[in-house]
Each structure stands twice: as structure tokens, then as C-alpha cells.
Amino acid sequence: MARLANCIAMMDEGIDRVSRIIPQMPSGEARLCRLMLMLGDHIEEELEFKLKPHKLNHSEFLTLMILYSRPDGSSTPGELCEYTSQGATNMTRIANALVKRGLITRGVSEEDRRRVLIRIAPAGRRFVQKMLPPMFPRVATMFAGFSDADKRHLDRLLRKLAGNLGQLGESRLP
Amino acid sequence: MARLANCIAMMDEGIDRVSRIIPQMPSGEARLCRLMLMLGDHIEEELEFKLKPHKLNHSEFLTLMILYSRPDGSSTPGELCEYTSQGATNMTRIANALVKRGLITRGVSEEDRRRVLIRIAPAGRRFVQKMLPPMFPRVATMFAGFSDADKRHLDRLLRKLAGNLGQLGESRLP
DNA sequence: GACTCATATTTCACCAGTGAAGTAAAAACT
DNA sequence: AGTTTTTACTTCACTGGTGAAATATGAGTC
Structure with missing residues (x-):
């Protein structure tokens, strides 16, 4: 039983409950945000696993x-x-x-x-x-089952998100 | 001029050049992987910015x-x-x-x-x-310009990725 | 040409996170 | 019942990363 799947299920329930208490929360966005964070961490872990021997x-x-x-x-x-x-x-x-x-x-x-x-x-x-x-198989496996269209869409959506984050980031520093 | 956009452009060129030297690299997947990592870090930064005052x-x-x-x-x-x-x-x-x-x-x-x-x-x-x-506006802004379909697709693709990562993660620990 | 001011990097002191060993209670074995 | 194993957490020593001050060079100004 996948730990990650478990974590995600728990996050989904948690966000549901919180958004019942605080309904103005943008729960869909919060969910995507948490997913991005979890997966980012997980990918980093996955890569570090291949780096540790070196x-x-x-x-x-x-x-x-x-x-x-x-x-x-x-x-x-x-x-x-x-x-x-x-x-x-x-x-x-x-x-x-x-x-x-x-x-x-x-x-x-x-x-x-x-x-x-x-x-x-x-x-x-x-x-x-x-x-x-030796890292290639792991990277490829992450996207196993992704059609070319899936990969294109994901790429597009991530770059769109990057655009928004870029603006947010600028607005707070200079 | 967005620092993030700059980083991404640089990453794209870098991956292109590396994949010319090492053609068996899964460059599309590597690109998605790097994007996920960058955006994850960036989102974390964005949130920490709102947490620091507390x-x-x-x-x-x-x-x-x-x-x-x-x-x-x-x-x-x-x-x-x-x-x-x-x-x-x-x-x-x-x-x-x-x-x-x-x-x-x-x-x-x-x-x-x-x-x-x-x-x-x-x-x-x-x-x-x-x-x-007070964190809600920032979270919402991250996904500004995302249609409902965009959000659904991103959610679906991230969960699919999560499924693969879950399997990878299990395969190396138990 | 001396005098700020800005830029590039390093040093220092500290916070955040980890692995290995320690402690203490419960469960399993005999 | 008594020993071993397992589970749950804490402590300790260390690595990775950060902010503030130090250093050193270059650029702009009077």
C-alpha cells in the first residue's frame, strides 16, 4: 500500500473538512498547491536516492x-x-x-x-x-503511462503556472 | 524580467545541449521533472513568505x-x-x-x-x-488564468504522476 | 585622484532536517 | 514468568542551507 497515495487521500479529506469550516478557502487551488509540493519533495527524494551512492x-x-x-x-x-x-x-x-x-x-x-x-x-x-x-530509467518510469498528449499538456500547464509564480515572485521582491 | 522564466529558458537550453551529447536521455521527461522541482521550490518559497511574519x-x-x-x-x-x-x-x-x-x-x-x-x-x-x-489570494493567484478544465487536467496528471512515484518509492524501500 | 557607492564572494553564527544510538513500554515467543 | 523483539519516541552529533557582516574590487562623482 503506497504511502504517497495514503498521504494524498488524507490531504483530500483534510482540505474538505477545513473548507467546510472556512468556506472562502480556494480548495481546488489549495489541493493543487499541496499536490505540487508533495510531488516535488517526492521527486527530489527519488533523485537523491540515485545521487547518494556518488x-x-x-x-x-x-x-x-x-x-x-x-x-x-x-x-x-x-x-x-x-x-x-x-x-x-x-x-x-x-x-x-x-x-x-x-x-x-x-x-x-x-x-x-x-x-x-x-x-x-x-x-x-x-x-x-x-x-x-543510470538515472534515466527512474526518470522515464515517473511518466510511465503518460501519452505524448499527456506530457504536452502537463508541460503547458506547468509553464503556465510558472508564469503566474514568476509574477507573484516579482511583486514581492523589487 | 522574471527570474523564474529566465531559469526555465536556461534549463531548456541546457537539456537540449546535454541530450545532443547523450542522446539516450529521456529529455522530455527530464524537462518535466526539472519543472516540477523548480515549481515545487518556488511554491514553497511563496508560502514561506506568508508564514515568516508568524x-x-x-x-x-x-x-x-x-x-x-x-x-x-x-x-x-x-x-x-x-x-x-x-x-x-x-x-x-x-x-x-x-x-x-x-x-x-x-x-x-x-x-x-x-x-x-x-x-x-x-x-x-x-x-x-x-x-x-490572508494566504488565500496568493494561492488563488498561482492558478489565475486556469480554466476549470485546466485545473481538472492538472489535477488528473499530477495524481497519475503520484501513482507512478508511489510505485517507484515502494520498490526501493520495503 | 580621493570618496562614496555598488557588486561579487567569503566568513561567521545560526536554524532546519537527518541518521544512529538510547530509552522505555508493549507484544511475541518459549 | 522471563526473555527477546518490536514499536514509539527522544537525544546527540552532524550535514545542508540562510541572513548579516566582512572583504575586496570596480564604477561613478566631485
Whole structure:
């Protein structure tokens, strides 16, 4: 019996009961919101399970993947912070960890000596090429039974949600 | 200019480039996976923003909401762990924090003296009723522009994904 | 050209969450 | 009845992540 299914059933009942007490609650939206949160956590768990044997955590993996995906294999801490949604503090730690393992190199920029240049090392590329393929089956299985139309729809709806979240996020910071 | 939109654009390009190097990657699925993770994080941030003024974090809020949504307003640490996907260790801390604020009470069960009974306090109920409604607009705005059909489809697709994740999760633990 | 001001990163001190070991009560076995 | 096993929770030591201040360079101004 699936723990996750159980959790969801419980959430559904909970929201029903709360919305009976507080009827102005947007219960459909709240439900979707909770679903997104639960599934996000669960997917992260699923991936971390495949990362643990390599002693990488999610943010280190993501940082390494961004570098790997770059045409020139390099970036700066600031940029990596933006794309990983990590704080600068944590990026320092991540870079330290990856440098220590020889997966990336770190040096100062010549044009702007405040900047630090981070570059994926050959060992880093080899590492990614070795550890990535075993993750594919798990990722594929998550969407088992999804038709192409299902995947397109989900993609569309998630990007629409992203648009709204982008606006919300801007409205509270600048 | 939306940071989130920027992140997504960057992710799209990154996945394209990686899948050119490693063509057996399920790139559509990987994209959906990354989208789910990004949006999950972003929604969590959005909610925490509304929780911070009350000095609650997400897991404390969720714990309190579960208790609030229960017909009898009570549960046990073990059950709360299951439904919040928190470890027992952290639930001890959460309960300590909520007890200290007078939002819940904690006592030993009479039938089974190993168990601890956690119950929402009247102050806890009042607290929820006061702090919940201001969150509604943000939740509703996330799904602005979603037709009823959109919401139904998203709900269906997320639950389908949940089903797959549930199976994956079981396959690796028991 | 000295003097703010802004930008990029690091250091420090702290909060949140986890795994492993500890404690205590109940259930199962013999 | 007495021992072992299991269950429920807590404590402790640690990792991951954050906000505020420190450092160091570059940019703009008078």
C-alpha cells in the first residue's frame, strides 16, 4: 500500500473538512498547491536516492549539470546561484566540495578581479557521463503511462503556472 | 524580467545541449521533472513568505494544519511524521516549538504508554483561523488564468504522476 | 585622484532536517 | 514468568542551507 497515495487521500479529506469550516478557502487551488509540493519533495527524494551512492546532494548535482551543459563548461558563483536558486553562501560551500573532489576548478577572472570563474574539469565531465545514464530509467518510469498528449499538456500547464509564480515572485521582491 | 522564466529558458537550453551529447536521455521527461522541482521550490518559497511574519516554517505550519483538519484535533508524532514526510527526530523539534507557543498540547496516551498524544489547543485553532485567510489570494493567484478544465487536467496528471512515484518509492524501500 | 557607492564572494553564527544510538513500554515467543 | 523483539519516541552529533557582516574590487562623482 503506497504511502504517497495514503498521504494524498488524507490531504483530500483534510482540505474538505477545513473548507467546510472556512468556506472562502480556494480548495481546488489549495489541493493543487499541496499536490505540487508533495510531488516535488517526492521527486527530489527519488533523485537523491540515485545521487547518494556518488555522495552528491541535489544542489551539488544541479550545479555540476549546469556547468556540464554550458558550451564552454564555465560560469561564476553568482550566475550559478541564480540558476540553482541557492544563496551565495551555499554556493561557496558547493564549489568548495566540488573543487575538493576535482570535478571543477576555481580561479579569479582577469577582466573583473571580484569575480570567480568556475569551470568543469575533465574529471567532472567523465563523472557526469558515467553517473547520468543510470538515472534515466527512474526518470522515464515517473511518466510511465503518460501519452505524448499527456506530457504536452502537463508541460503547458506547468509553464503556465510558472508564469503566474514568476509574477507573484516579482511583486514581492523589487 | 522574471527570474523564474529566465531559469526555465536556461534549463531548456541546457537539456537540449546535454541530450545532443547523450542522446539516450529521456529529455522530455527530464524537462518535466526539472519543472516540477523548480515549481515545487518556488511554491514553497511563496508560502514561506506568508508564514515568516508568524514565525512558522513550512513543516510547523503543515503539522498544525493537519491537526486543525482532524475531526478530534489530535494525532501522534508517528502519524504526523507519515503525513508530513518528516523524520521522527524533526517531529520532536516541531512539537517542542508548537507546545512552547501554546498552539498544541502534548501528553502520554493512556492505552499505550509508549505513544504521545498531540492535540491542537484552542489558541492553535484561533491562530489558524486568523492566519489562513490572508494566504488565500496568493494561492488563488498561482492558478489565475486556469480554466476549470485546466485545473481538472492538472489535477488528473499530477495524481497519475503520484501513482507512478508511489510505485517507484515502494520498490526501493520495503 | 580621493570618496562614496555598488557588486561579487567569503566568513561567521545560526536554524532546519537527518541518521544512529538510547530509552522505555508493549507484544511475541518459549 | 522471563526473555527477546518490536514499536514509539527522544537525544546527540552532524550535514545542508540562510541572513548579516566582512572583504575586496570596480564604477561613478566631485
